[in-house]
Amino acid sequence: xxxxxxxxxLGCALTxxxxxxxxxxPPTQPAPPAAATTVRTHNGLVRGVxxxxxxxxxxxxxxxxxxxxxxxxxPRPADSWSGVRDTTRPAGACPxxxxxxxxxxxxxxxxxxxVTTPDGAGPARSRPVIVWLHGGGFTTGxxxxxxxxxxxxxxxxVVVTVNYRLGALGFLAHSGLPGSGTFGLADQQAALxxxxxxxxxxxxxxxxxxxxGESAGGYSVCAQLxxxxxxxxxxxxxxxxxxxxxxxxxxxxxxxxxxxxxxxAGTDLAAKVGCGSARDTMACLRRVDVSRLLATQDTDQxxxxxxxxxxxxxxxxxxxxxxxxxxxxxxxxxxxxxxWAAGIVQAGHPVTPATWPDVAATFFPSPGRAKAIVRExxxxxxxxGPVFGAVIGDANFACPTARTGSLLAAHVPVRRYEFxxxxxPPLTPGTxxxxxxxxxxxxxxxxxxxxxxxxxxxxxxxxxADTMIDYWTRFARTADPNGPSLPHWPRQTALSLAPDxxxxxxxxxxxxxxxxxxxx
Numbered sequence: 001x002x003x004x005x006x007x008x009x010l011g012c013a014l015t016x017x018x019x020x021x022x023x024x025x026p027p028t029q030p031a032p033p034a035a036a037t038t039v040r041t042h043n044g045l046v047r048g049v050x051x052x053x054x055x056x057x058x059x060x061x062x063x064x065x066x067x068x069x070x071x072x073x074x075p076r077p078a079d080s081w082s083g084v085r086d087t088t089r090p091a092g093a094c095p096x097x098x099x100x101x102x103x104x105x106x107x108x109x110x111x112x113x114x115v116t117t118p119d120g121a122g123p124a125r126s127r128p129v130i131v132w133l134h135g136g137g138f139t140t141g142x143x144x145x146x147x148x149x150x151x152x153x154x155x156x157x158v159v160v161t162v163n164y165r166l167g168a169l170g171f172l173a174h175s176g177l178p179g180s181g182t183f184g185l186a187d188q189q190a191a192l193x194x195x196x197x198x199x200x201x202x203x204x205x206x207x208x209x210x211x212x213g214e215s216a217g218g219y220s221v222c223a224q225l226x227x228x229x230x231x232x233x234x235x236x237x238x239x240x241x242x243x244x245x246x247x248x249x250x251x252x253x254x255x256x257x258x259x260x261x262x263x264x265a266g267t268d269l270a271a272k273v274g275c276g277s278a279r280d281t282m283a284c285l286r287r288v289d290v291s292r293l294l295a296t297q298d299t300d301q302x303x304x305x306x307x308x309x310x311x312x313x314x315x316x317x318x319x320x321x322x323x324x325x326x327x328x329x330x331x332x333x334x335x336x337x338x339x340w341a342a343g344i345v346q347a348g349h350p351v352t353p354a355t356w357p358d359v360a361a362t363f364f365p366s367p368g369r370a371k372a373i374v375r376e377x378x379x380x381x382x383x384x385g386p387v388f389g390a391v392i393g394d395a396n397f398a399c400p401t402a403r404t405g406s407l408l409a410a411h412v413p414v415r416r417y418e419f420x421x422x423x424x425p426p427l428t429p430g431t432x433x434x435x436x437x438x439x440x441x442x443x444x445x446x447x448x449x450x451x452x453x454x455x456x457x458x459x460x461x462x463x464x465a466d467t468m469i470d471y472w473t474r475f476a477r478t479a480d481p482n483g484p485s486l487p488h489w490p491r492q493t494a495l496s497l498a499p500d501x502x503x504x505x506x507x508x509x510x511x512x513x514x515x516x517x518x519x520x
Contacts (some may be wrong), residue, residue, distance in 0.1 A: 002300040013110075025431035036088075044081040047090050048115075052212045053153045057202065058114040058144060059091030062194035063187065065109035066165060071286045072172055074179045075111060076189040086289045090114065090144035094166045095290050100140045108169065113191055114143050116152040116159045121203025128476045129204040132193055133188060135215030135242070135441065138254065138301040139167045147449035152174030154466060155473025158204035162191045166221075168269055168297035169290075173262035173304050177282060181262040181304025185223055192224075192233035210236040210476040214444060215479065218242020219254035219314075222404075223303055224323050226317035227310055236450050236479055238472065239330040241440055243400035245315040245407070248302075249366070253342055253396040255302055256313055256482035262304040272296045318407050327479035328408050329472070331494065332401040332418035332507075337392025341385050341431040357386060364395075369519060376515050385434040390511075397440070398511035405494075415481055416494035417471075418507050419443040421464065423499075443497075447472065470496060 019165040035050040039057065048057035063075035065213030070076060092107030121127045132148065134141035152159050164170065170184030179186060196206050211220045211234040221237050222232040222244035246255035270276050273296050275284035305313045317323055345351060351359055361370035379387045398418075405416045424442040426432070436442075445455035446465035457465060471481040471489065481489050487502040489495045496505035508514070 012282055014412070025219065034088075038084060039201050041201060042080075043469070045079055045084040046087045047084045051149065052117055054118050055150050055418055056149070057087040057117075057308050058089055059087050059089075059112045060115065061084075061111060062113050062162075063111040063190045066111060066169075067108045070284065071108065071169065072174075072177060072282065074177070074183070074186050078111075087116050090142070091145070091163070091206075093108075093142035094163050094293060096136075096166050097294050098138045100136060100145060101142060104294070105142075106294070108290060110163050110165070111187055111190070112143075112163050113194065113203075113446075114161045115199070115202050116148040116161075117203045118152045118156050118158070121156075121158060123200055123203070125203065126200060126205035127156055127158050127203055127248045128206075128208045128210065128473070129158045129160060129195060129199050129206070130210045130212055130238075130473070130476050131192060131214030132159060133164070133211070133217035134161070135213065135217045135218045136166070138171060138184065138216045138303070139297075141166070142218075142236075145451055146444075149454045150449065150465075151447060151469050151473065154469050156477070157433060157473045158199060158202055160191070160195055160199070160204075162188065162189070164188050164502045167301055168293050169268075171301050171303055172264040172266050172269065172285075173259055174270070174282060174285075175263055177266075179309070180266070181257075181259055181305060182307050182309040185220065185227065185303055185309055188224060189227070189230055189233060192230070196233065207235070207476070208354075209234045210238060212238035212240070212472075213242065215242050215441065217292060218252045219244070219246060219256075220303075220374075222246075222314040222318070223256065223310055226312060226314040226322065231324055232510075234324075234326065235331075236326050236476060237328045238475070239404070240443065241397055241401075243330075243332070243397060244318050244404040245400045246396075247315065249364075250396045250400070251300070251363075252337065252392050253400065256305045256310065257302045259304045260311075262302075263300060264374040269293075269296060269298075318404065321411050323408075323411075325412050327413040327475070328405075329415045329417070329475045329481065330401060330405050331410070331419065331439060332397045333393075333442055334418055334420040334422070334496075335389060335393060336397035336440045337394070338386065338389035338434075338436040338494040339428070339430075339439035339441075341389035342434065342436060344388070345385050345433045351379060351437055353379050353381065353384075356384060356387075360391070360439070372515075372519060376512060384501060389436075389439075394511040394513070395516055398507055399513040399516040402494075402508045402511075402513055403517070409491075413479060413491065414490065415475065416495050417489075418494050418505055419446075419495045420498040420505075421446075421461065423458075425461075426456065443468070458499070463514055464497060464499045464502075467502065 061078040091112040094110035098104040148159035164187035173180035219242035278284035493504040
């Protein structure tokens with residue numbers, strides 16, 4: 001089995017998550033006509049939409065379009081405009097192949113953000129701010145896929161969702177190119193600077209900003225915790241399924257790579273698009289059509305460290321305490337790996353007692369590791385898929401999250417969770433080869449209406465969604481998620497989040513973390 005091909009197959013399957021979320025049944029009653037609402041920013045007036053209980057402003061530019069000579073340049077300030085800018089609908093997503101964004105995108109003018117603010121919020125009554133960084137493996141996704149009105153209204157917070165450059169356009173590295181390997185991270189910092197400067201006009205508290213994200217977005221939060229230039233740009237952090245101790249040999253979770261590795265990949269990309277022998281390689285690359293870059297770039301993309309923006313691997317920085325001192329809420333899902341395992345099985349790679357040693361060796365090729373994994377996680381006649389899912393989830397997410405939490409807790413207040421709804425709504429179409437439980441990204445519909453459409457949740461799941469929003473937004477407000485009507489969330493133990501069953505849990509024991517910590 002080819003590891004790269006298997007991961008690519010699953011990546012394609014998982015990127016339809018938000019696209020299929022948008023295909024839910026339309027509301028039975030037509031929405032009432034929306035009223036316009038206007039806010040003045042330093043760049044000019046923006047016109048949004050006033051809904052029942054909240055306002056939205058979509059497609060606000062936070063940086064200049066990274067086109068022409070600004071392709072592969074650090075983000076520049078956005079130009080001002082005259083008149084009133086229409087921000088009643090989303091702007092284009094950053095360039096990416098088809099998947100989450102139907103048909104993909106080739107629009108490089110994509111450095112926009114979206115603001116959702118509850119009624120009553122204003123300069124005189126500011127609310128805490130949550131800045132959301134989307135996931136998607138640093139190759140797909142868009143801030144506009146996350147309808148945040150439930151979080152804004154119930155939690156009484158202002159929510160900002162952000163686009164940032166993806167793929168080779170966001171993370172290319174080349175010798176002599178300033179900002180190599182970190183353009184997407186630099187975009188995120190530019191968005192945070194915009195929030196500090198502008199969010200007060202939308203009713204947000206510029207001095208109470210929580211940076212949050214999931215998967216690649218969660219790992220981006222880790223990177224910003226370790227990035228010197230992000231100092232003072234946010235006051236708390238929420239990391240969902242993006243452990244800071246990710247590493248390239250655990251390829252299902254996001255991680256970063258040395259600048260030297262990224263430069264080698266950049267040289268290879270330049271050669272493939274016909275710029276390898278050009279006198280001015282970057283000038284040649286800036287003339288290459290976006291669609292060709294997307295077709296040529298590697299499926300896997302990571303930020304680079306040993307750079308000016310990210311001097312150290314976030315894992316190493318956090319291990320020695322070199323990160324910004326802000327409270328952190330961090331967690332993972334109980335069955336993170338099941339979606340990948342199911343996709344690999346469905347792609348024609350069954351996991352049986354006979355095939356399990358070869359499957360384990362494919363994903364953990366170091367000598368001795370596969371045999372140890374097969375002993376620790378034995379496969380019986382019918383449980384191969386779930387066992388493989390447990391290995392992926394434990395190795396890539398649960399145990400690295402537990403370790404990240406412990407490293408952070410040595411210096412800052414930390415709250416840990418595990419999302420454990422075993423009947424979470426499926427995120428991909430079709431019938432999986434085995435029950436998926438709570439796989440990667442399955443907590444997102446409890447916090448957002450993905451694709452602008454609510455998911456079908458039971459009454460108990462709706463209560464869990466409300467409780468999670470309460471926890472998340474209370475943390476954003478005071479750094480303590482606890483409240484008078486909520487089950488107590490202790491600091492020393494992770495909290496298991498399931499419908500009508502919210503209890504402390506010891507994830508390190510559940511997920512074989514002693515085994516994985518020893519298997520280095």
